Amino acid sequence: MGLQKTFGCAKKALRRSEHKLSSHELYREWTAWIVRVTTVRSGETISFGPFRLLVVERLLLKDGINVAVGGRALDILIALAARAGEIVSERELTHVAWPGLAVSSTSLRTQISTLRKALGERREGSRYIVNVPGRGYILVAPVKRTAASGADTAVTRTTRSRNLPPPPKLLVGRKEAIADLSSLLLSRRFISVVGPGGIGKTTVAVATAHALRQQFGEDGLCFVDLGSLSDPRDVPNALASVLDRAFQGVDPETYMCAFLADKRILIVLDGCEHVIGATATLCERLLPNAPSLHLLTTSREALRVEGESVHLLPPLDSPREETPSAAQALASPAVQLFMERASSGGYKGELTDAEAPVVASICRRLDGIALAIELVASRVGAYGIQGTADLLESGAELLLQGRRSSSPRHRTLQAMLDWSFKLLSADEQMVLRRLSVFVGQFTLPGAYAVAAATDGERYTVPDAFARLVDKSLI
Numbered sequence: 001m002g003l004q005k006t007f008g009c010a011k012k013a014l015r016r017s018e019h020k021l022s023s024h025e026l027y028r029e030w031t032a033w034i035v036r037v038t039t040v041r042s043g044e045t046i047s048f049g050p051f052r053l054l055v056v057e058r059l060l061l062k063d064g065i066n067v068a069v070g071g072r073a074l075d076i077l078i079a080l081a082a083r084a085g086e087i088v089s090e091r092e093l094t095h096v097a098w099p100g101l102a103v104s105s106t107s108l109r110t111q112i113s114t115l116r117k118a119l120g121e122r123r124e125g126s127r128y129i130v131n132v133p134g135r136g137y138i139l140v141a142p143v144k145r146t147a148a149s150g151a152d153t154a155v156t157r158t159t160r161s162r163n164l165p166p167p168p169k170l171l172v173g174r175k176e177a178i179a180d181l182s183s184l185l186l187s188r189r190f191i192s193v194v195g196p197g198g199i200g201k202t203t204v205a206v207a208t209a210h211a212l213r214q215q216f217g218e219d220g221l222c223f224v225d226l227g228s229l230s231d232p233r234d235v236p237n238a239l240a241s242v243l244d245r246a247f248q249g250v251d252p253e254t255y256m257c258a259f260l261a262d263k264r265i266l267i268v269l270d271g272c273e274h275v276i277g278a279t280a281t282l283c284e285r286l287l288p289n290a291p292s293l294h295l296l297t298t299s300r301e302a303l304r305v306e307g308e309s310v311h312l313l314p315p316l317d318s319p320r321e322e323t324p325s326a327a328q329a330l331a332s333p334a335v336q337l338f339m340e341r342a343s344s345g346g347y348k349g350e351l352t353d354a355e356a357p358v359v360a361s362i363c364r365r366l367d368g369i370a371l372a373i374e375l376v377a378s379r380v381g382a383y384g385i386q387g388t389a390d391l392l393e394s395g396a397e398l399l400l401q402g403r404r405s406s407s408p409r410h411r412t413l414q415a416m417l418d419w420s421f422k423l424l425s426a427d428e429q430m431v432l433r434r435l436s437v438f439v440g441q442f443t444l445p446g447a448y449a450v451a452a453a454t455d456g457e458r459y460t461v462p463d464a465f466a467r468l469v470d471k472s473l474i
Helices: 003-017 023-042 071-082 090-097 105-119 175-188 201-211 232-242 252-260 273-289 326-330 333-344 356-365 370-377 380-392 413-422 426-435 444-451 457-470
Strands: 045-048 051-054 059-062 129-132 136-139 144-146 152-154 190-194 221-225 265-270 293-299 309-312
Touching: 045 071, 051 071, 071 090, 071 105, 071 136, 090 105, 090 136, 105 129, 129 232, 175 190, 175 201, 175 293, 175 309, 190 201, 201 221, 201 265, 201 293, 221 232, 232 252, 232 273, 252 273, 265 273, 273 293, 326 333, 326 356, 333 356, 333 370, 333 380, 356 370, 356 380, 370 380, 426 444, 426 457, 444 457
Parallel strands: 190 293, 190 309, 221 265, 265 293
Antiparallel strands: 045 051, 045 144, 051 059, 129 136, 144 152
């Protein structure tokens, strides 16, 4: 499609949709078309696995042979390949494939299914397009672009070291943990940071990776966010995508082992609990076959594989005194974090001796969980310290909203708890529900008495109880 014709189609599509879309939506529509125009103008070829995508000619080739694929499916593939390794929302893909038209999500899913069949997914044991529920789709295969001049350039999704997020701006009460993890990683190679949701595992893991930058170099730090995956089979491909490699076939781990065999690299696998079986299998295969590989995982439970050392991340310390002064309260990491987040949320006051016991009580109530403290402290600007404490008495902490950029499971405490609860087996859920009658600490005999309602359950409850402890829920 020529440039003039493409702009003409864009204008026509926008005119058709002006009565349906807001100004923001029209802007997004136009942006989608500009992306397509820019890609066409570049005249580049996009390669991934055995495929070559010729954008100008609108052809998809596999080992030099044309692959039959419809126009809309091809539009979707071009959009995904242009942002390989990034999540492209369903809305954006719909704008690209059906400009100016109102279509259901079923239409998009149908085209994605058609595209997957054309790429030979499942049939050939490869995985290229991954659905991230509630967010969109992602092309996980590393791609290489060949410009019109013939020069090859590997696609770089970020200027940071292999997807590693920037170092945390605020790091309270975790310096000792980071120093310990750095030392353990160099000596033991495989460390799992384990703790309940929201305690700060990702923050500590990212900070530890940055602390080891000198030992591993710019290209030796690799961060894989497993939290966005819904299918355990996508774990190897997620790592391959960050490594900028395509390991095809029914057993990509074999090729991954060969690739990593002579490389000194630190791989951070973040958020393993919902794909823990696949992650454990991958780690168990990689570690003995890559002697210079170091693994750092974060999870709500240990992977329980050979070579793993578990680091239990504790809550942030709260003031020990029942009625601390402001100075005593601010000596504790939990109160430091609370006041920092309160200030970021618009609170202008300093902590006074009169309010110090209130803040200390809030932090103890929240069990020193960093995410909970941040969510509650963000409301101090609107309610004040005492007003926020009063708010918690109604149980409002479960519904307080966090940062918009956070993953869905970290936007509220309720979402975090729901995420953990859904990962439990039926008997674990039953035991946890029955234990919810306790407020604060309880004894083991008391827990067994409450959780085992029948004689038969007396034999199953102890095992379920132990698994809940392993999963950082008790």
